[in-house]
Amino acid sequence: MKTYTILIADDYPENIQIIVDALKSSNIQHRIIRAVNGRILCELAKKRCPDLIITDWEMPEMDGIEAIEILKGNEITKDIPVIMCTGIMTSSDNLKTALDCGAIDFIRKPIDCFELQARVNSILKLADSYHIIKDQNVILEQQKEEIQAQRDELQVHQTGLEILVEERTIDLKLAKENAEESDRLKSAFLANISHEIRTPLNAIVGFSHLLMDKDIDENVRKEFFDTIIQGSNTLIQLIEEIIDISKIETGQLNVEKKACDLEKLIEKLSNKYSGRKLQLNKKNIQLIQLIKPNDSELIILTDPYRLEQILSHLLDNALKFTESGSIQFGYMREDSNLKFFVKDSGIGLTEKQQDYLFIRFTKTAISDEKLYQGVGLGLSICKGLVEKLGGKIWIESECNVGSTFYFTIPCILVDK
Structure with missing residues (x-):
């Protein structure tokens, strides 16, 4: 688990200690740095x-607003997220001042420990996703520069080298063409990522602000x-x-191959998605296991975590696009392979x-885009994982009837 470094600034040590104690009771692995003023x-x-x-x-010496302005003007520190924590945030003008100078969020004093933990956790996860996307952009820019360098080299040697020029x-x-396709996919990916991040983030920020109301009923507060938490989990996924x-x-x-009890794995997934369909208010969908009796107690050599990940992606996909009927899943032996399937209506x-x-x-183009959201990574991840396990994946589908996903992996039996 990553250890995060958190810098806390306050001229009262007891205020810093309140934040430190709140973070200690969270699941965030961290180290603390303390400062007594903005300088x-x-x-x-x-x-x-x-x-x-x-x-x-x-x-x-230097207040929080001036310190944030200096940090945001420095190349080294400009991307560090800042939370303003103060007891004077009593008006919209103060809030606007804090956000305009570069703070990403604020917390009022006295501090609510649960609110602090939720905000810190969500902002750290969002910062992680930002750095991942930023690194990917750097790689793409390097590729574009390499292509441009090749073009420049070609133009220098054009005279008298017609054959070489043609090649x-x-x-x-x-x-x-590859660069243009890469740019197109990058643009589509960033657009999707932006949308998918914004949706849970809006929920996190919005409900965090609502939690500042001390008169909220405890049941409502728990729902918030x-x-x-649900928004944070979505960002993590x-x-x-x-x-x-x-x-x-x-x-x-x-991949880490070891003994995998298929019966236990299928039962685990059945229990998990029986609960998931209730959460999604899809009680009228039947979840059915289909395994031949002779194959029900197989223990094979594979990567159990990656196998479960593949089946989970396919079951998530089936549950997302099925409103009624059934979802069937299981496996069967075919020669030296195991063939898994997830079938929906x-x-x-x-x-x-x-x-x-x-x-x-x-x-894929779907009429109700708001209903079926996603970044478009799940099935491509499935394909990569299946191939890594030594198999292949394919689909059989008919509009308005349903889809069946199949994939194979080697059937290497392990003695019980």
Whole structure:
């Protein structure tokens, strides 16, 4: 688990200790740096580059507002998220001043420990996703620069080298097409990511602000906390998907093969998605396991975590696009392989939609886009994981009838 560095600035040590104690009771692994005024805050931020800054407004020598303005004007510290923590945030003008100078959020004193934990957790996860996307953009820009360098080199040697020019032109054209496709996918991906991040983030920020009302009923307050947690989990899942697809694309994804009890795995998934369909208010969908009696107690050599991840993606997909009927899943032996399947009675897909189904960063065109949201990574992750386990994946589908996803992995039996 990552250890986050959090810099806290307040001229009263007891106020810093309140924040420290609140973070100790959270599940955030962290280390604390302390500052007693804005000047020291700026010095420590430049030296230590913390993951998050929590600062008071009114402090001697340099207040929180001036400190934030200095941090946002410095190349080293400009991307560090800052939470303003103060007791003078009593008007919209004060709030606007804090946000305009560069603070990403604020917390009123006296501090609510649960509110602080929720805000810190969500902002740290959002910052992680921002750095991942930023790193990906750097890689894409480097690729574009390399292509431009190849083009410049080709132009220098053009005179008297017609054959070489022709060969390089062909290579350049292919590289240009790849770059344009990469740009198109990047733009679509960033647009999708922006939307998918904004949705849970709006819920987190909105309900966090509502929690500041001390007159809220405890049951309502719990619902607000549950919504904030759900939004944070959505962001975490999105980050994990981005990391998985990056590892797959760069060949850095590793599998750890060991004994896997298929009966226990299928039962675990059945219990999980029986609960999930109730959460999604899809009680009228039947979840059915289909396994031949002779195959029900198999123990095989594979990566149990990645196998569960593949089936979870496919079951999530089936539950998302099925409003009524049934979802069937299971496996069967075929020669030296195991063939798994997830079958639904959902909306189905056209042949054209199926052609793009496993391509990363793409989503099939669906009439109700608000109902079926997503970044377009799940099925491409499934394809990469299945291939990493030594198998293949495909789909059979018919519009308005349903879809069946199949994938195979080697059937290497392990003695009980």
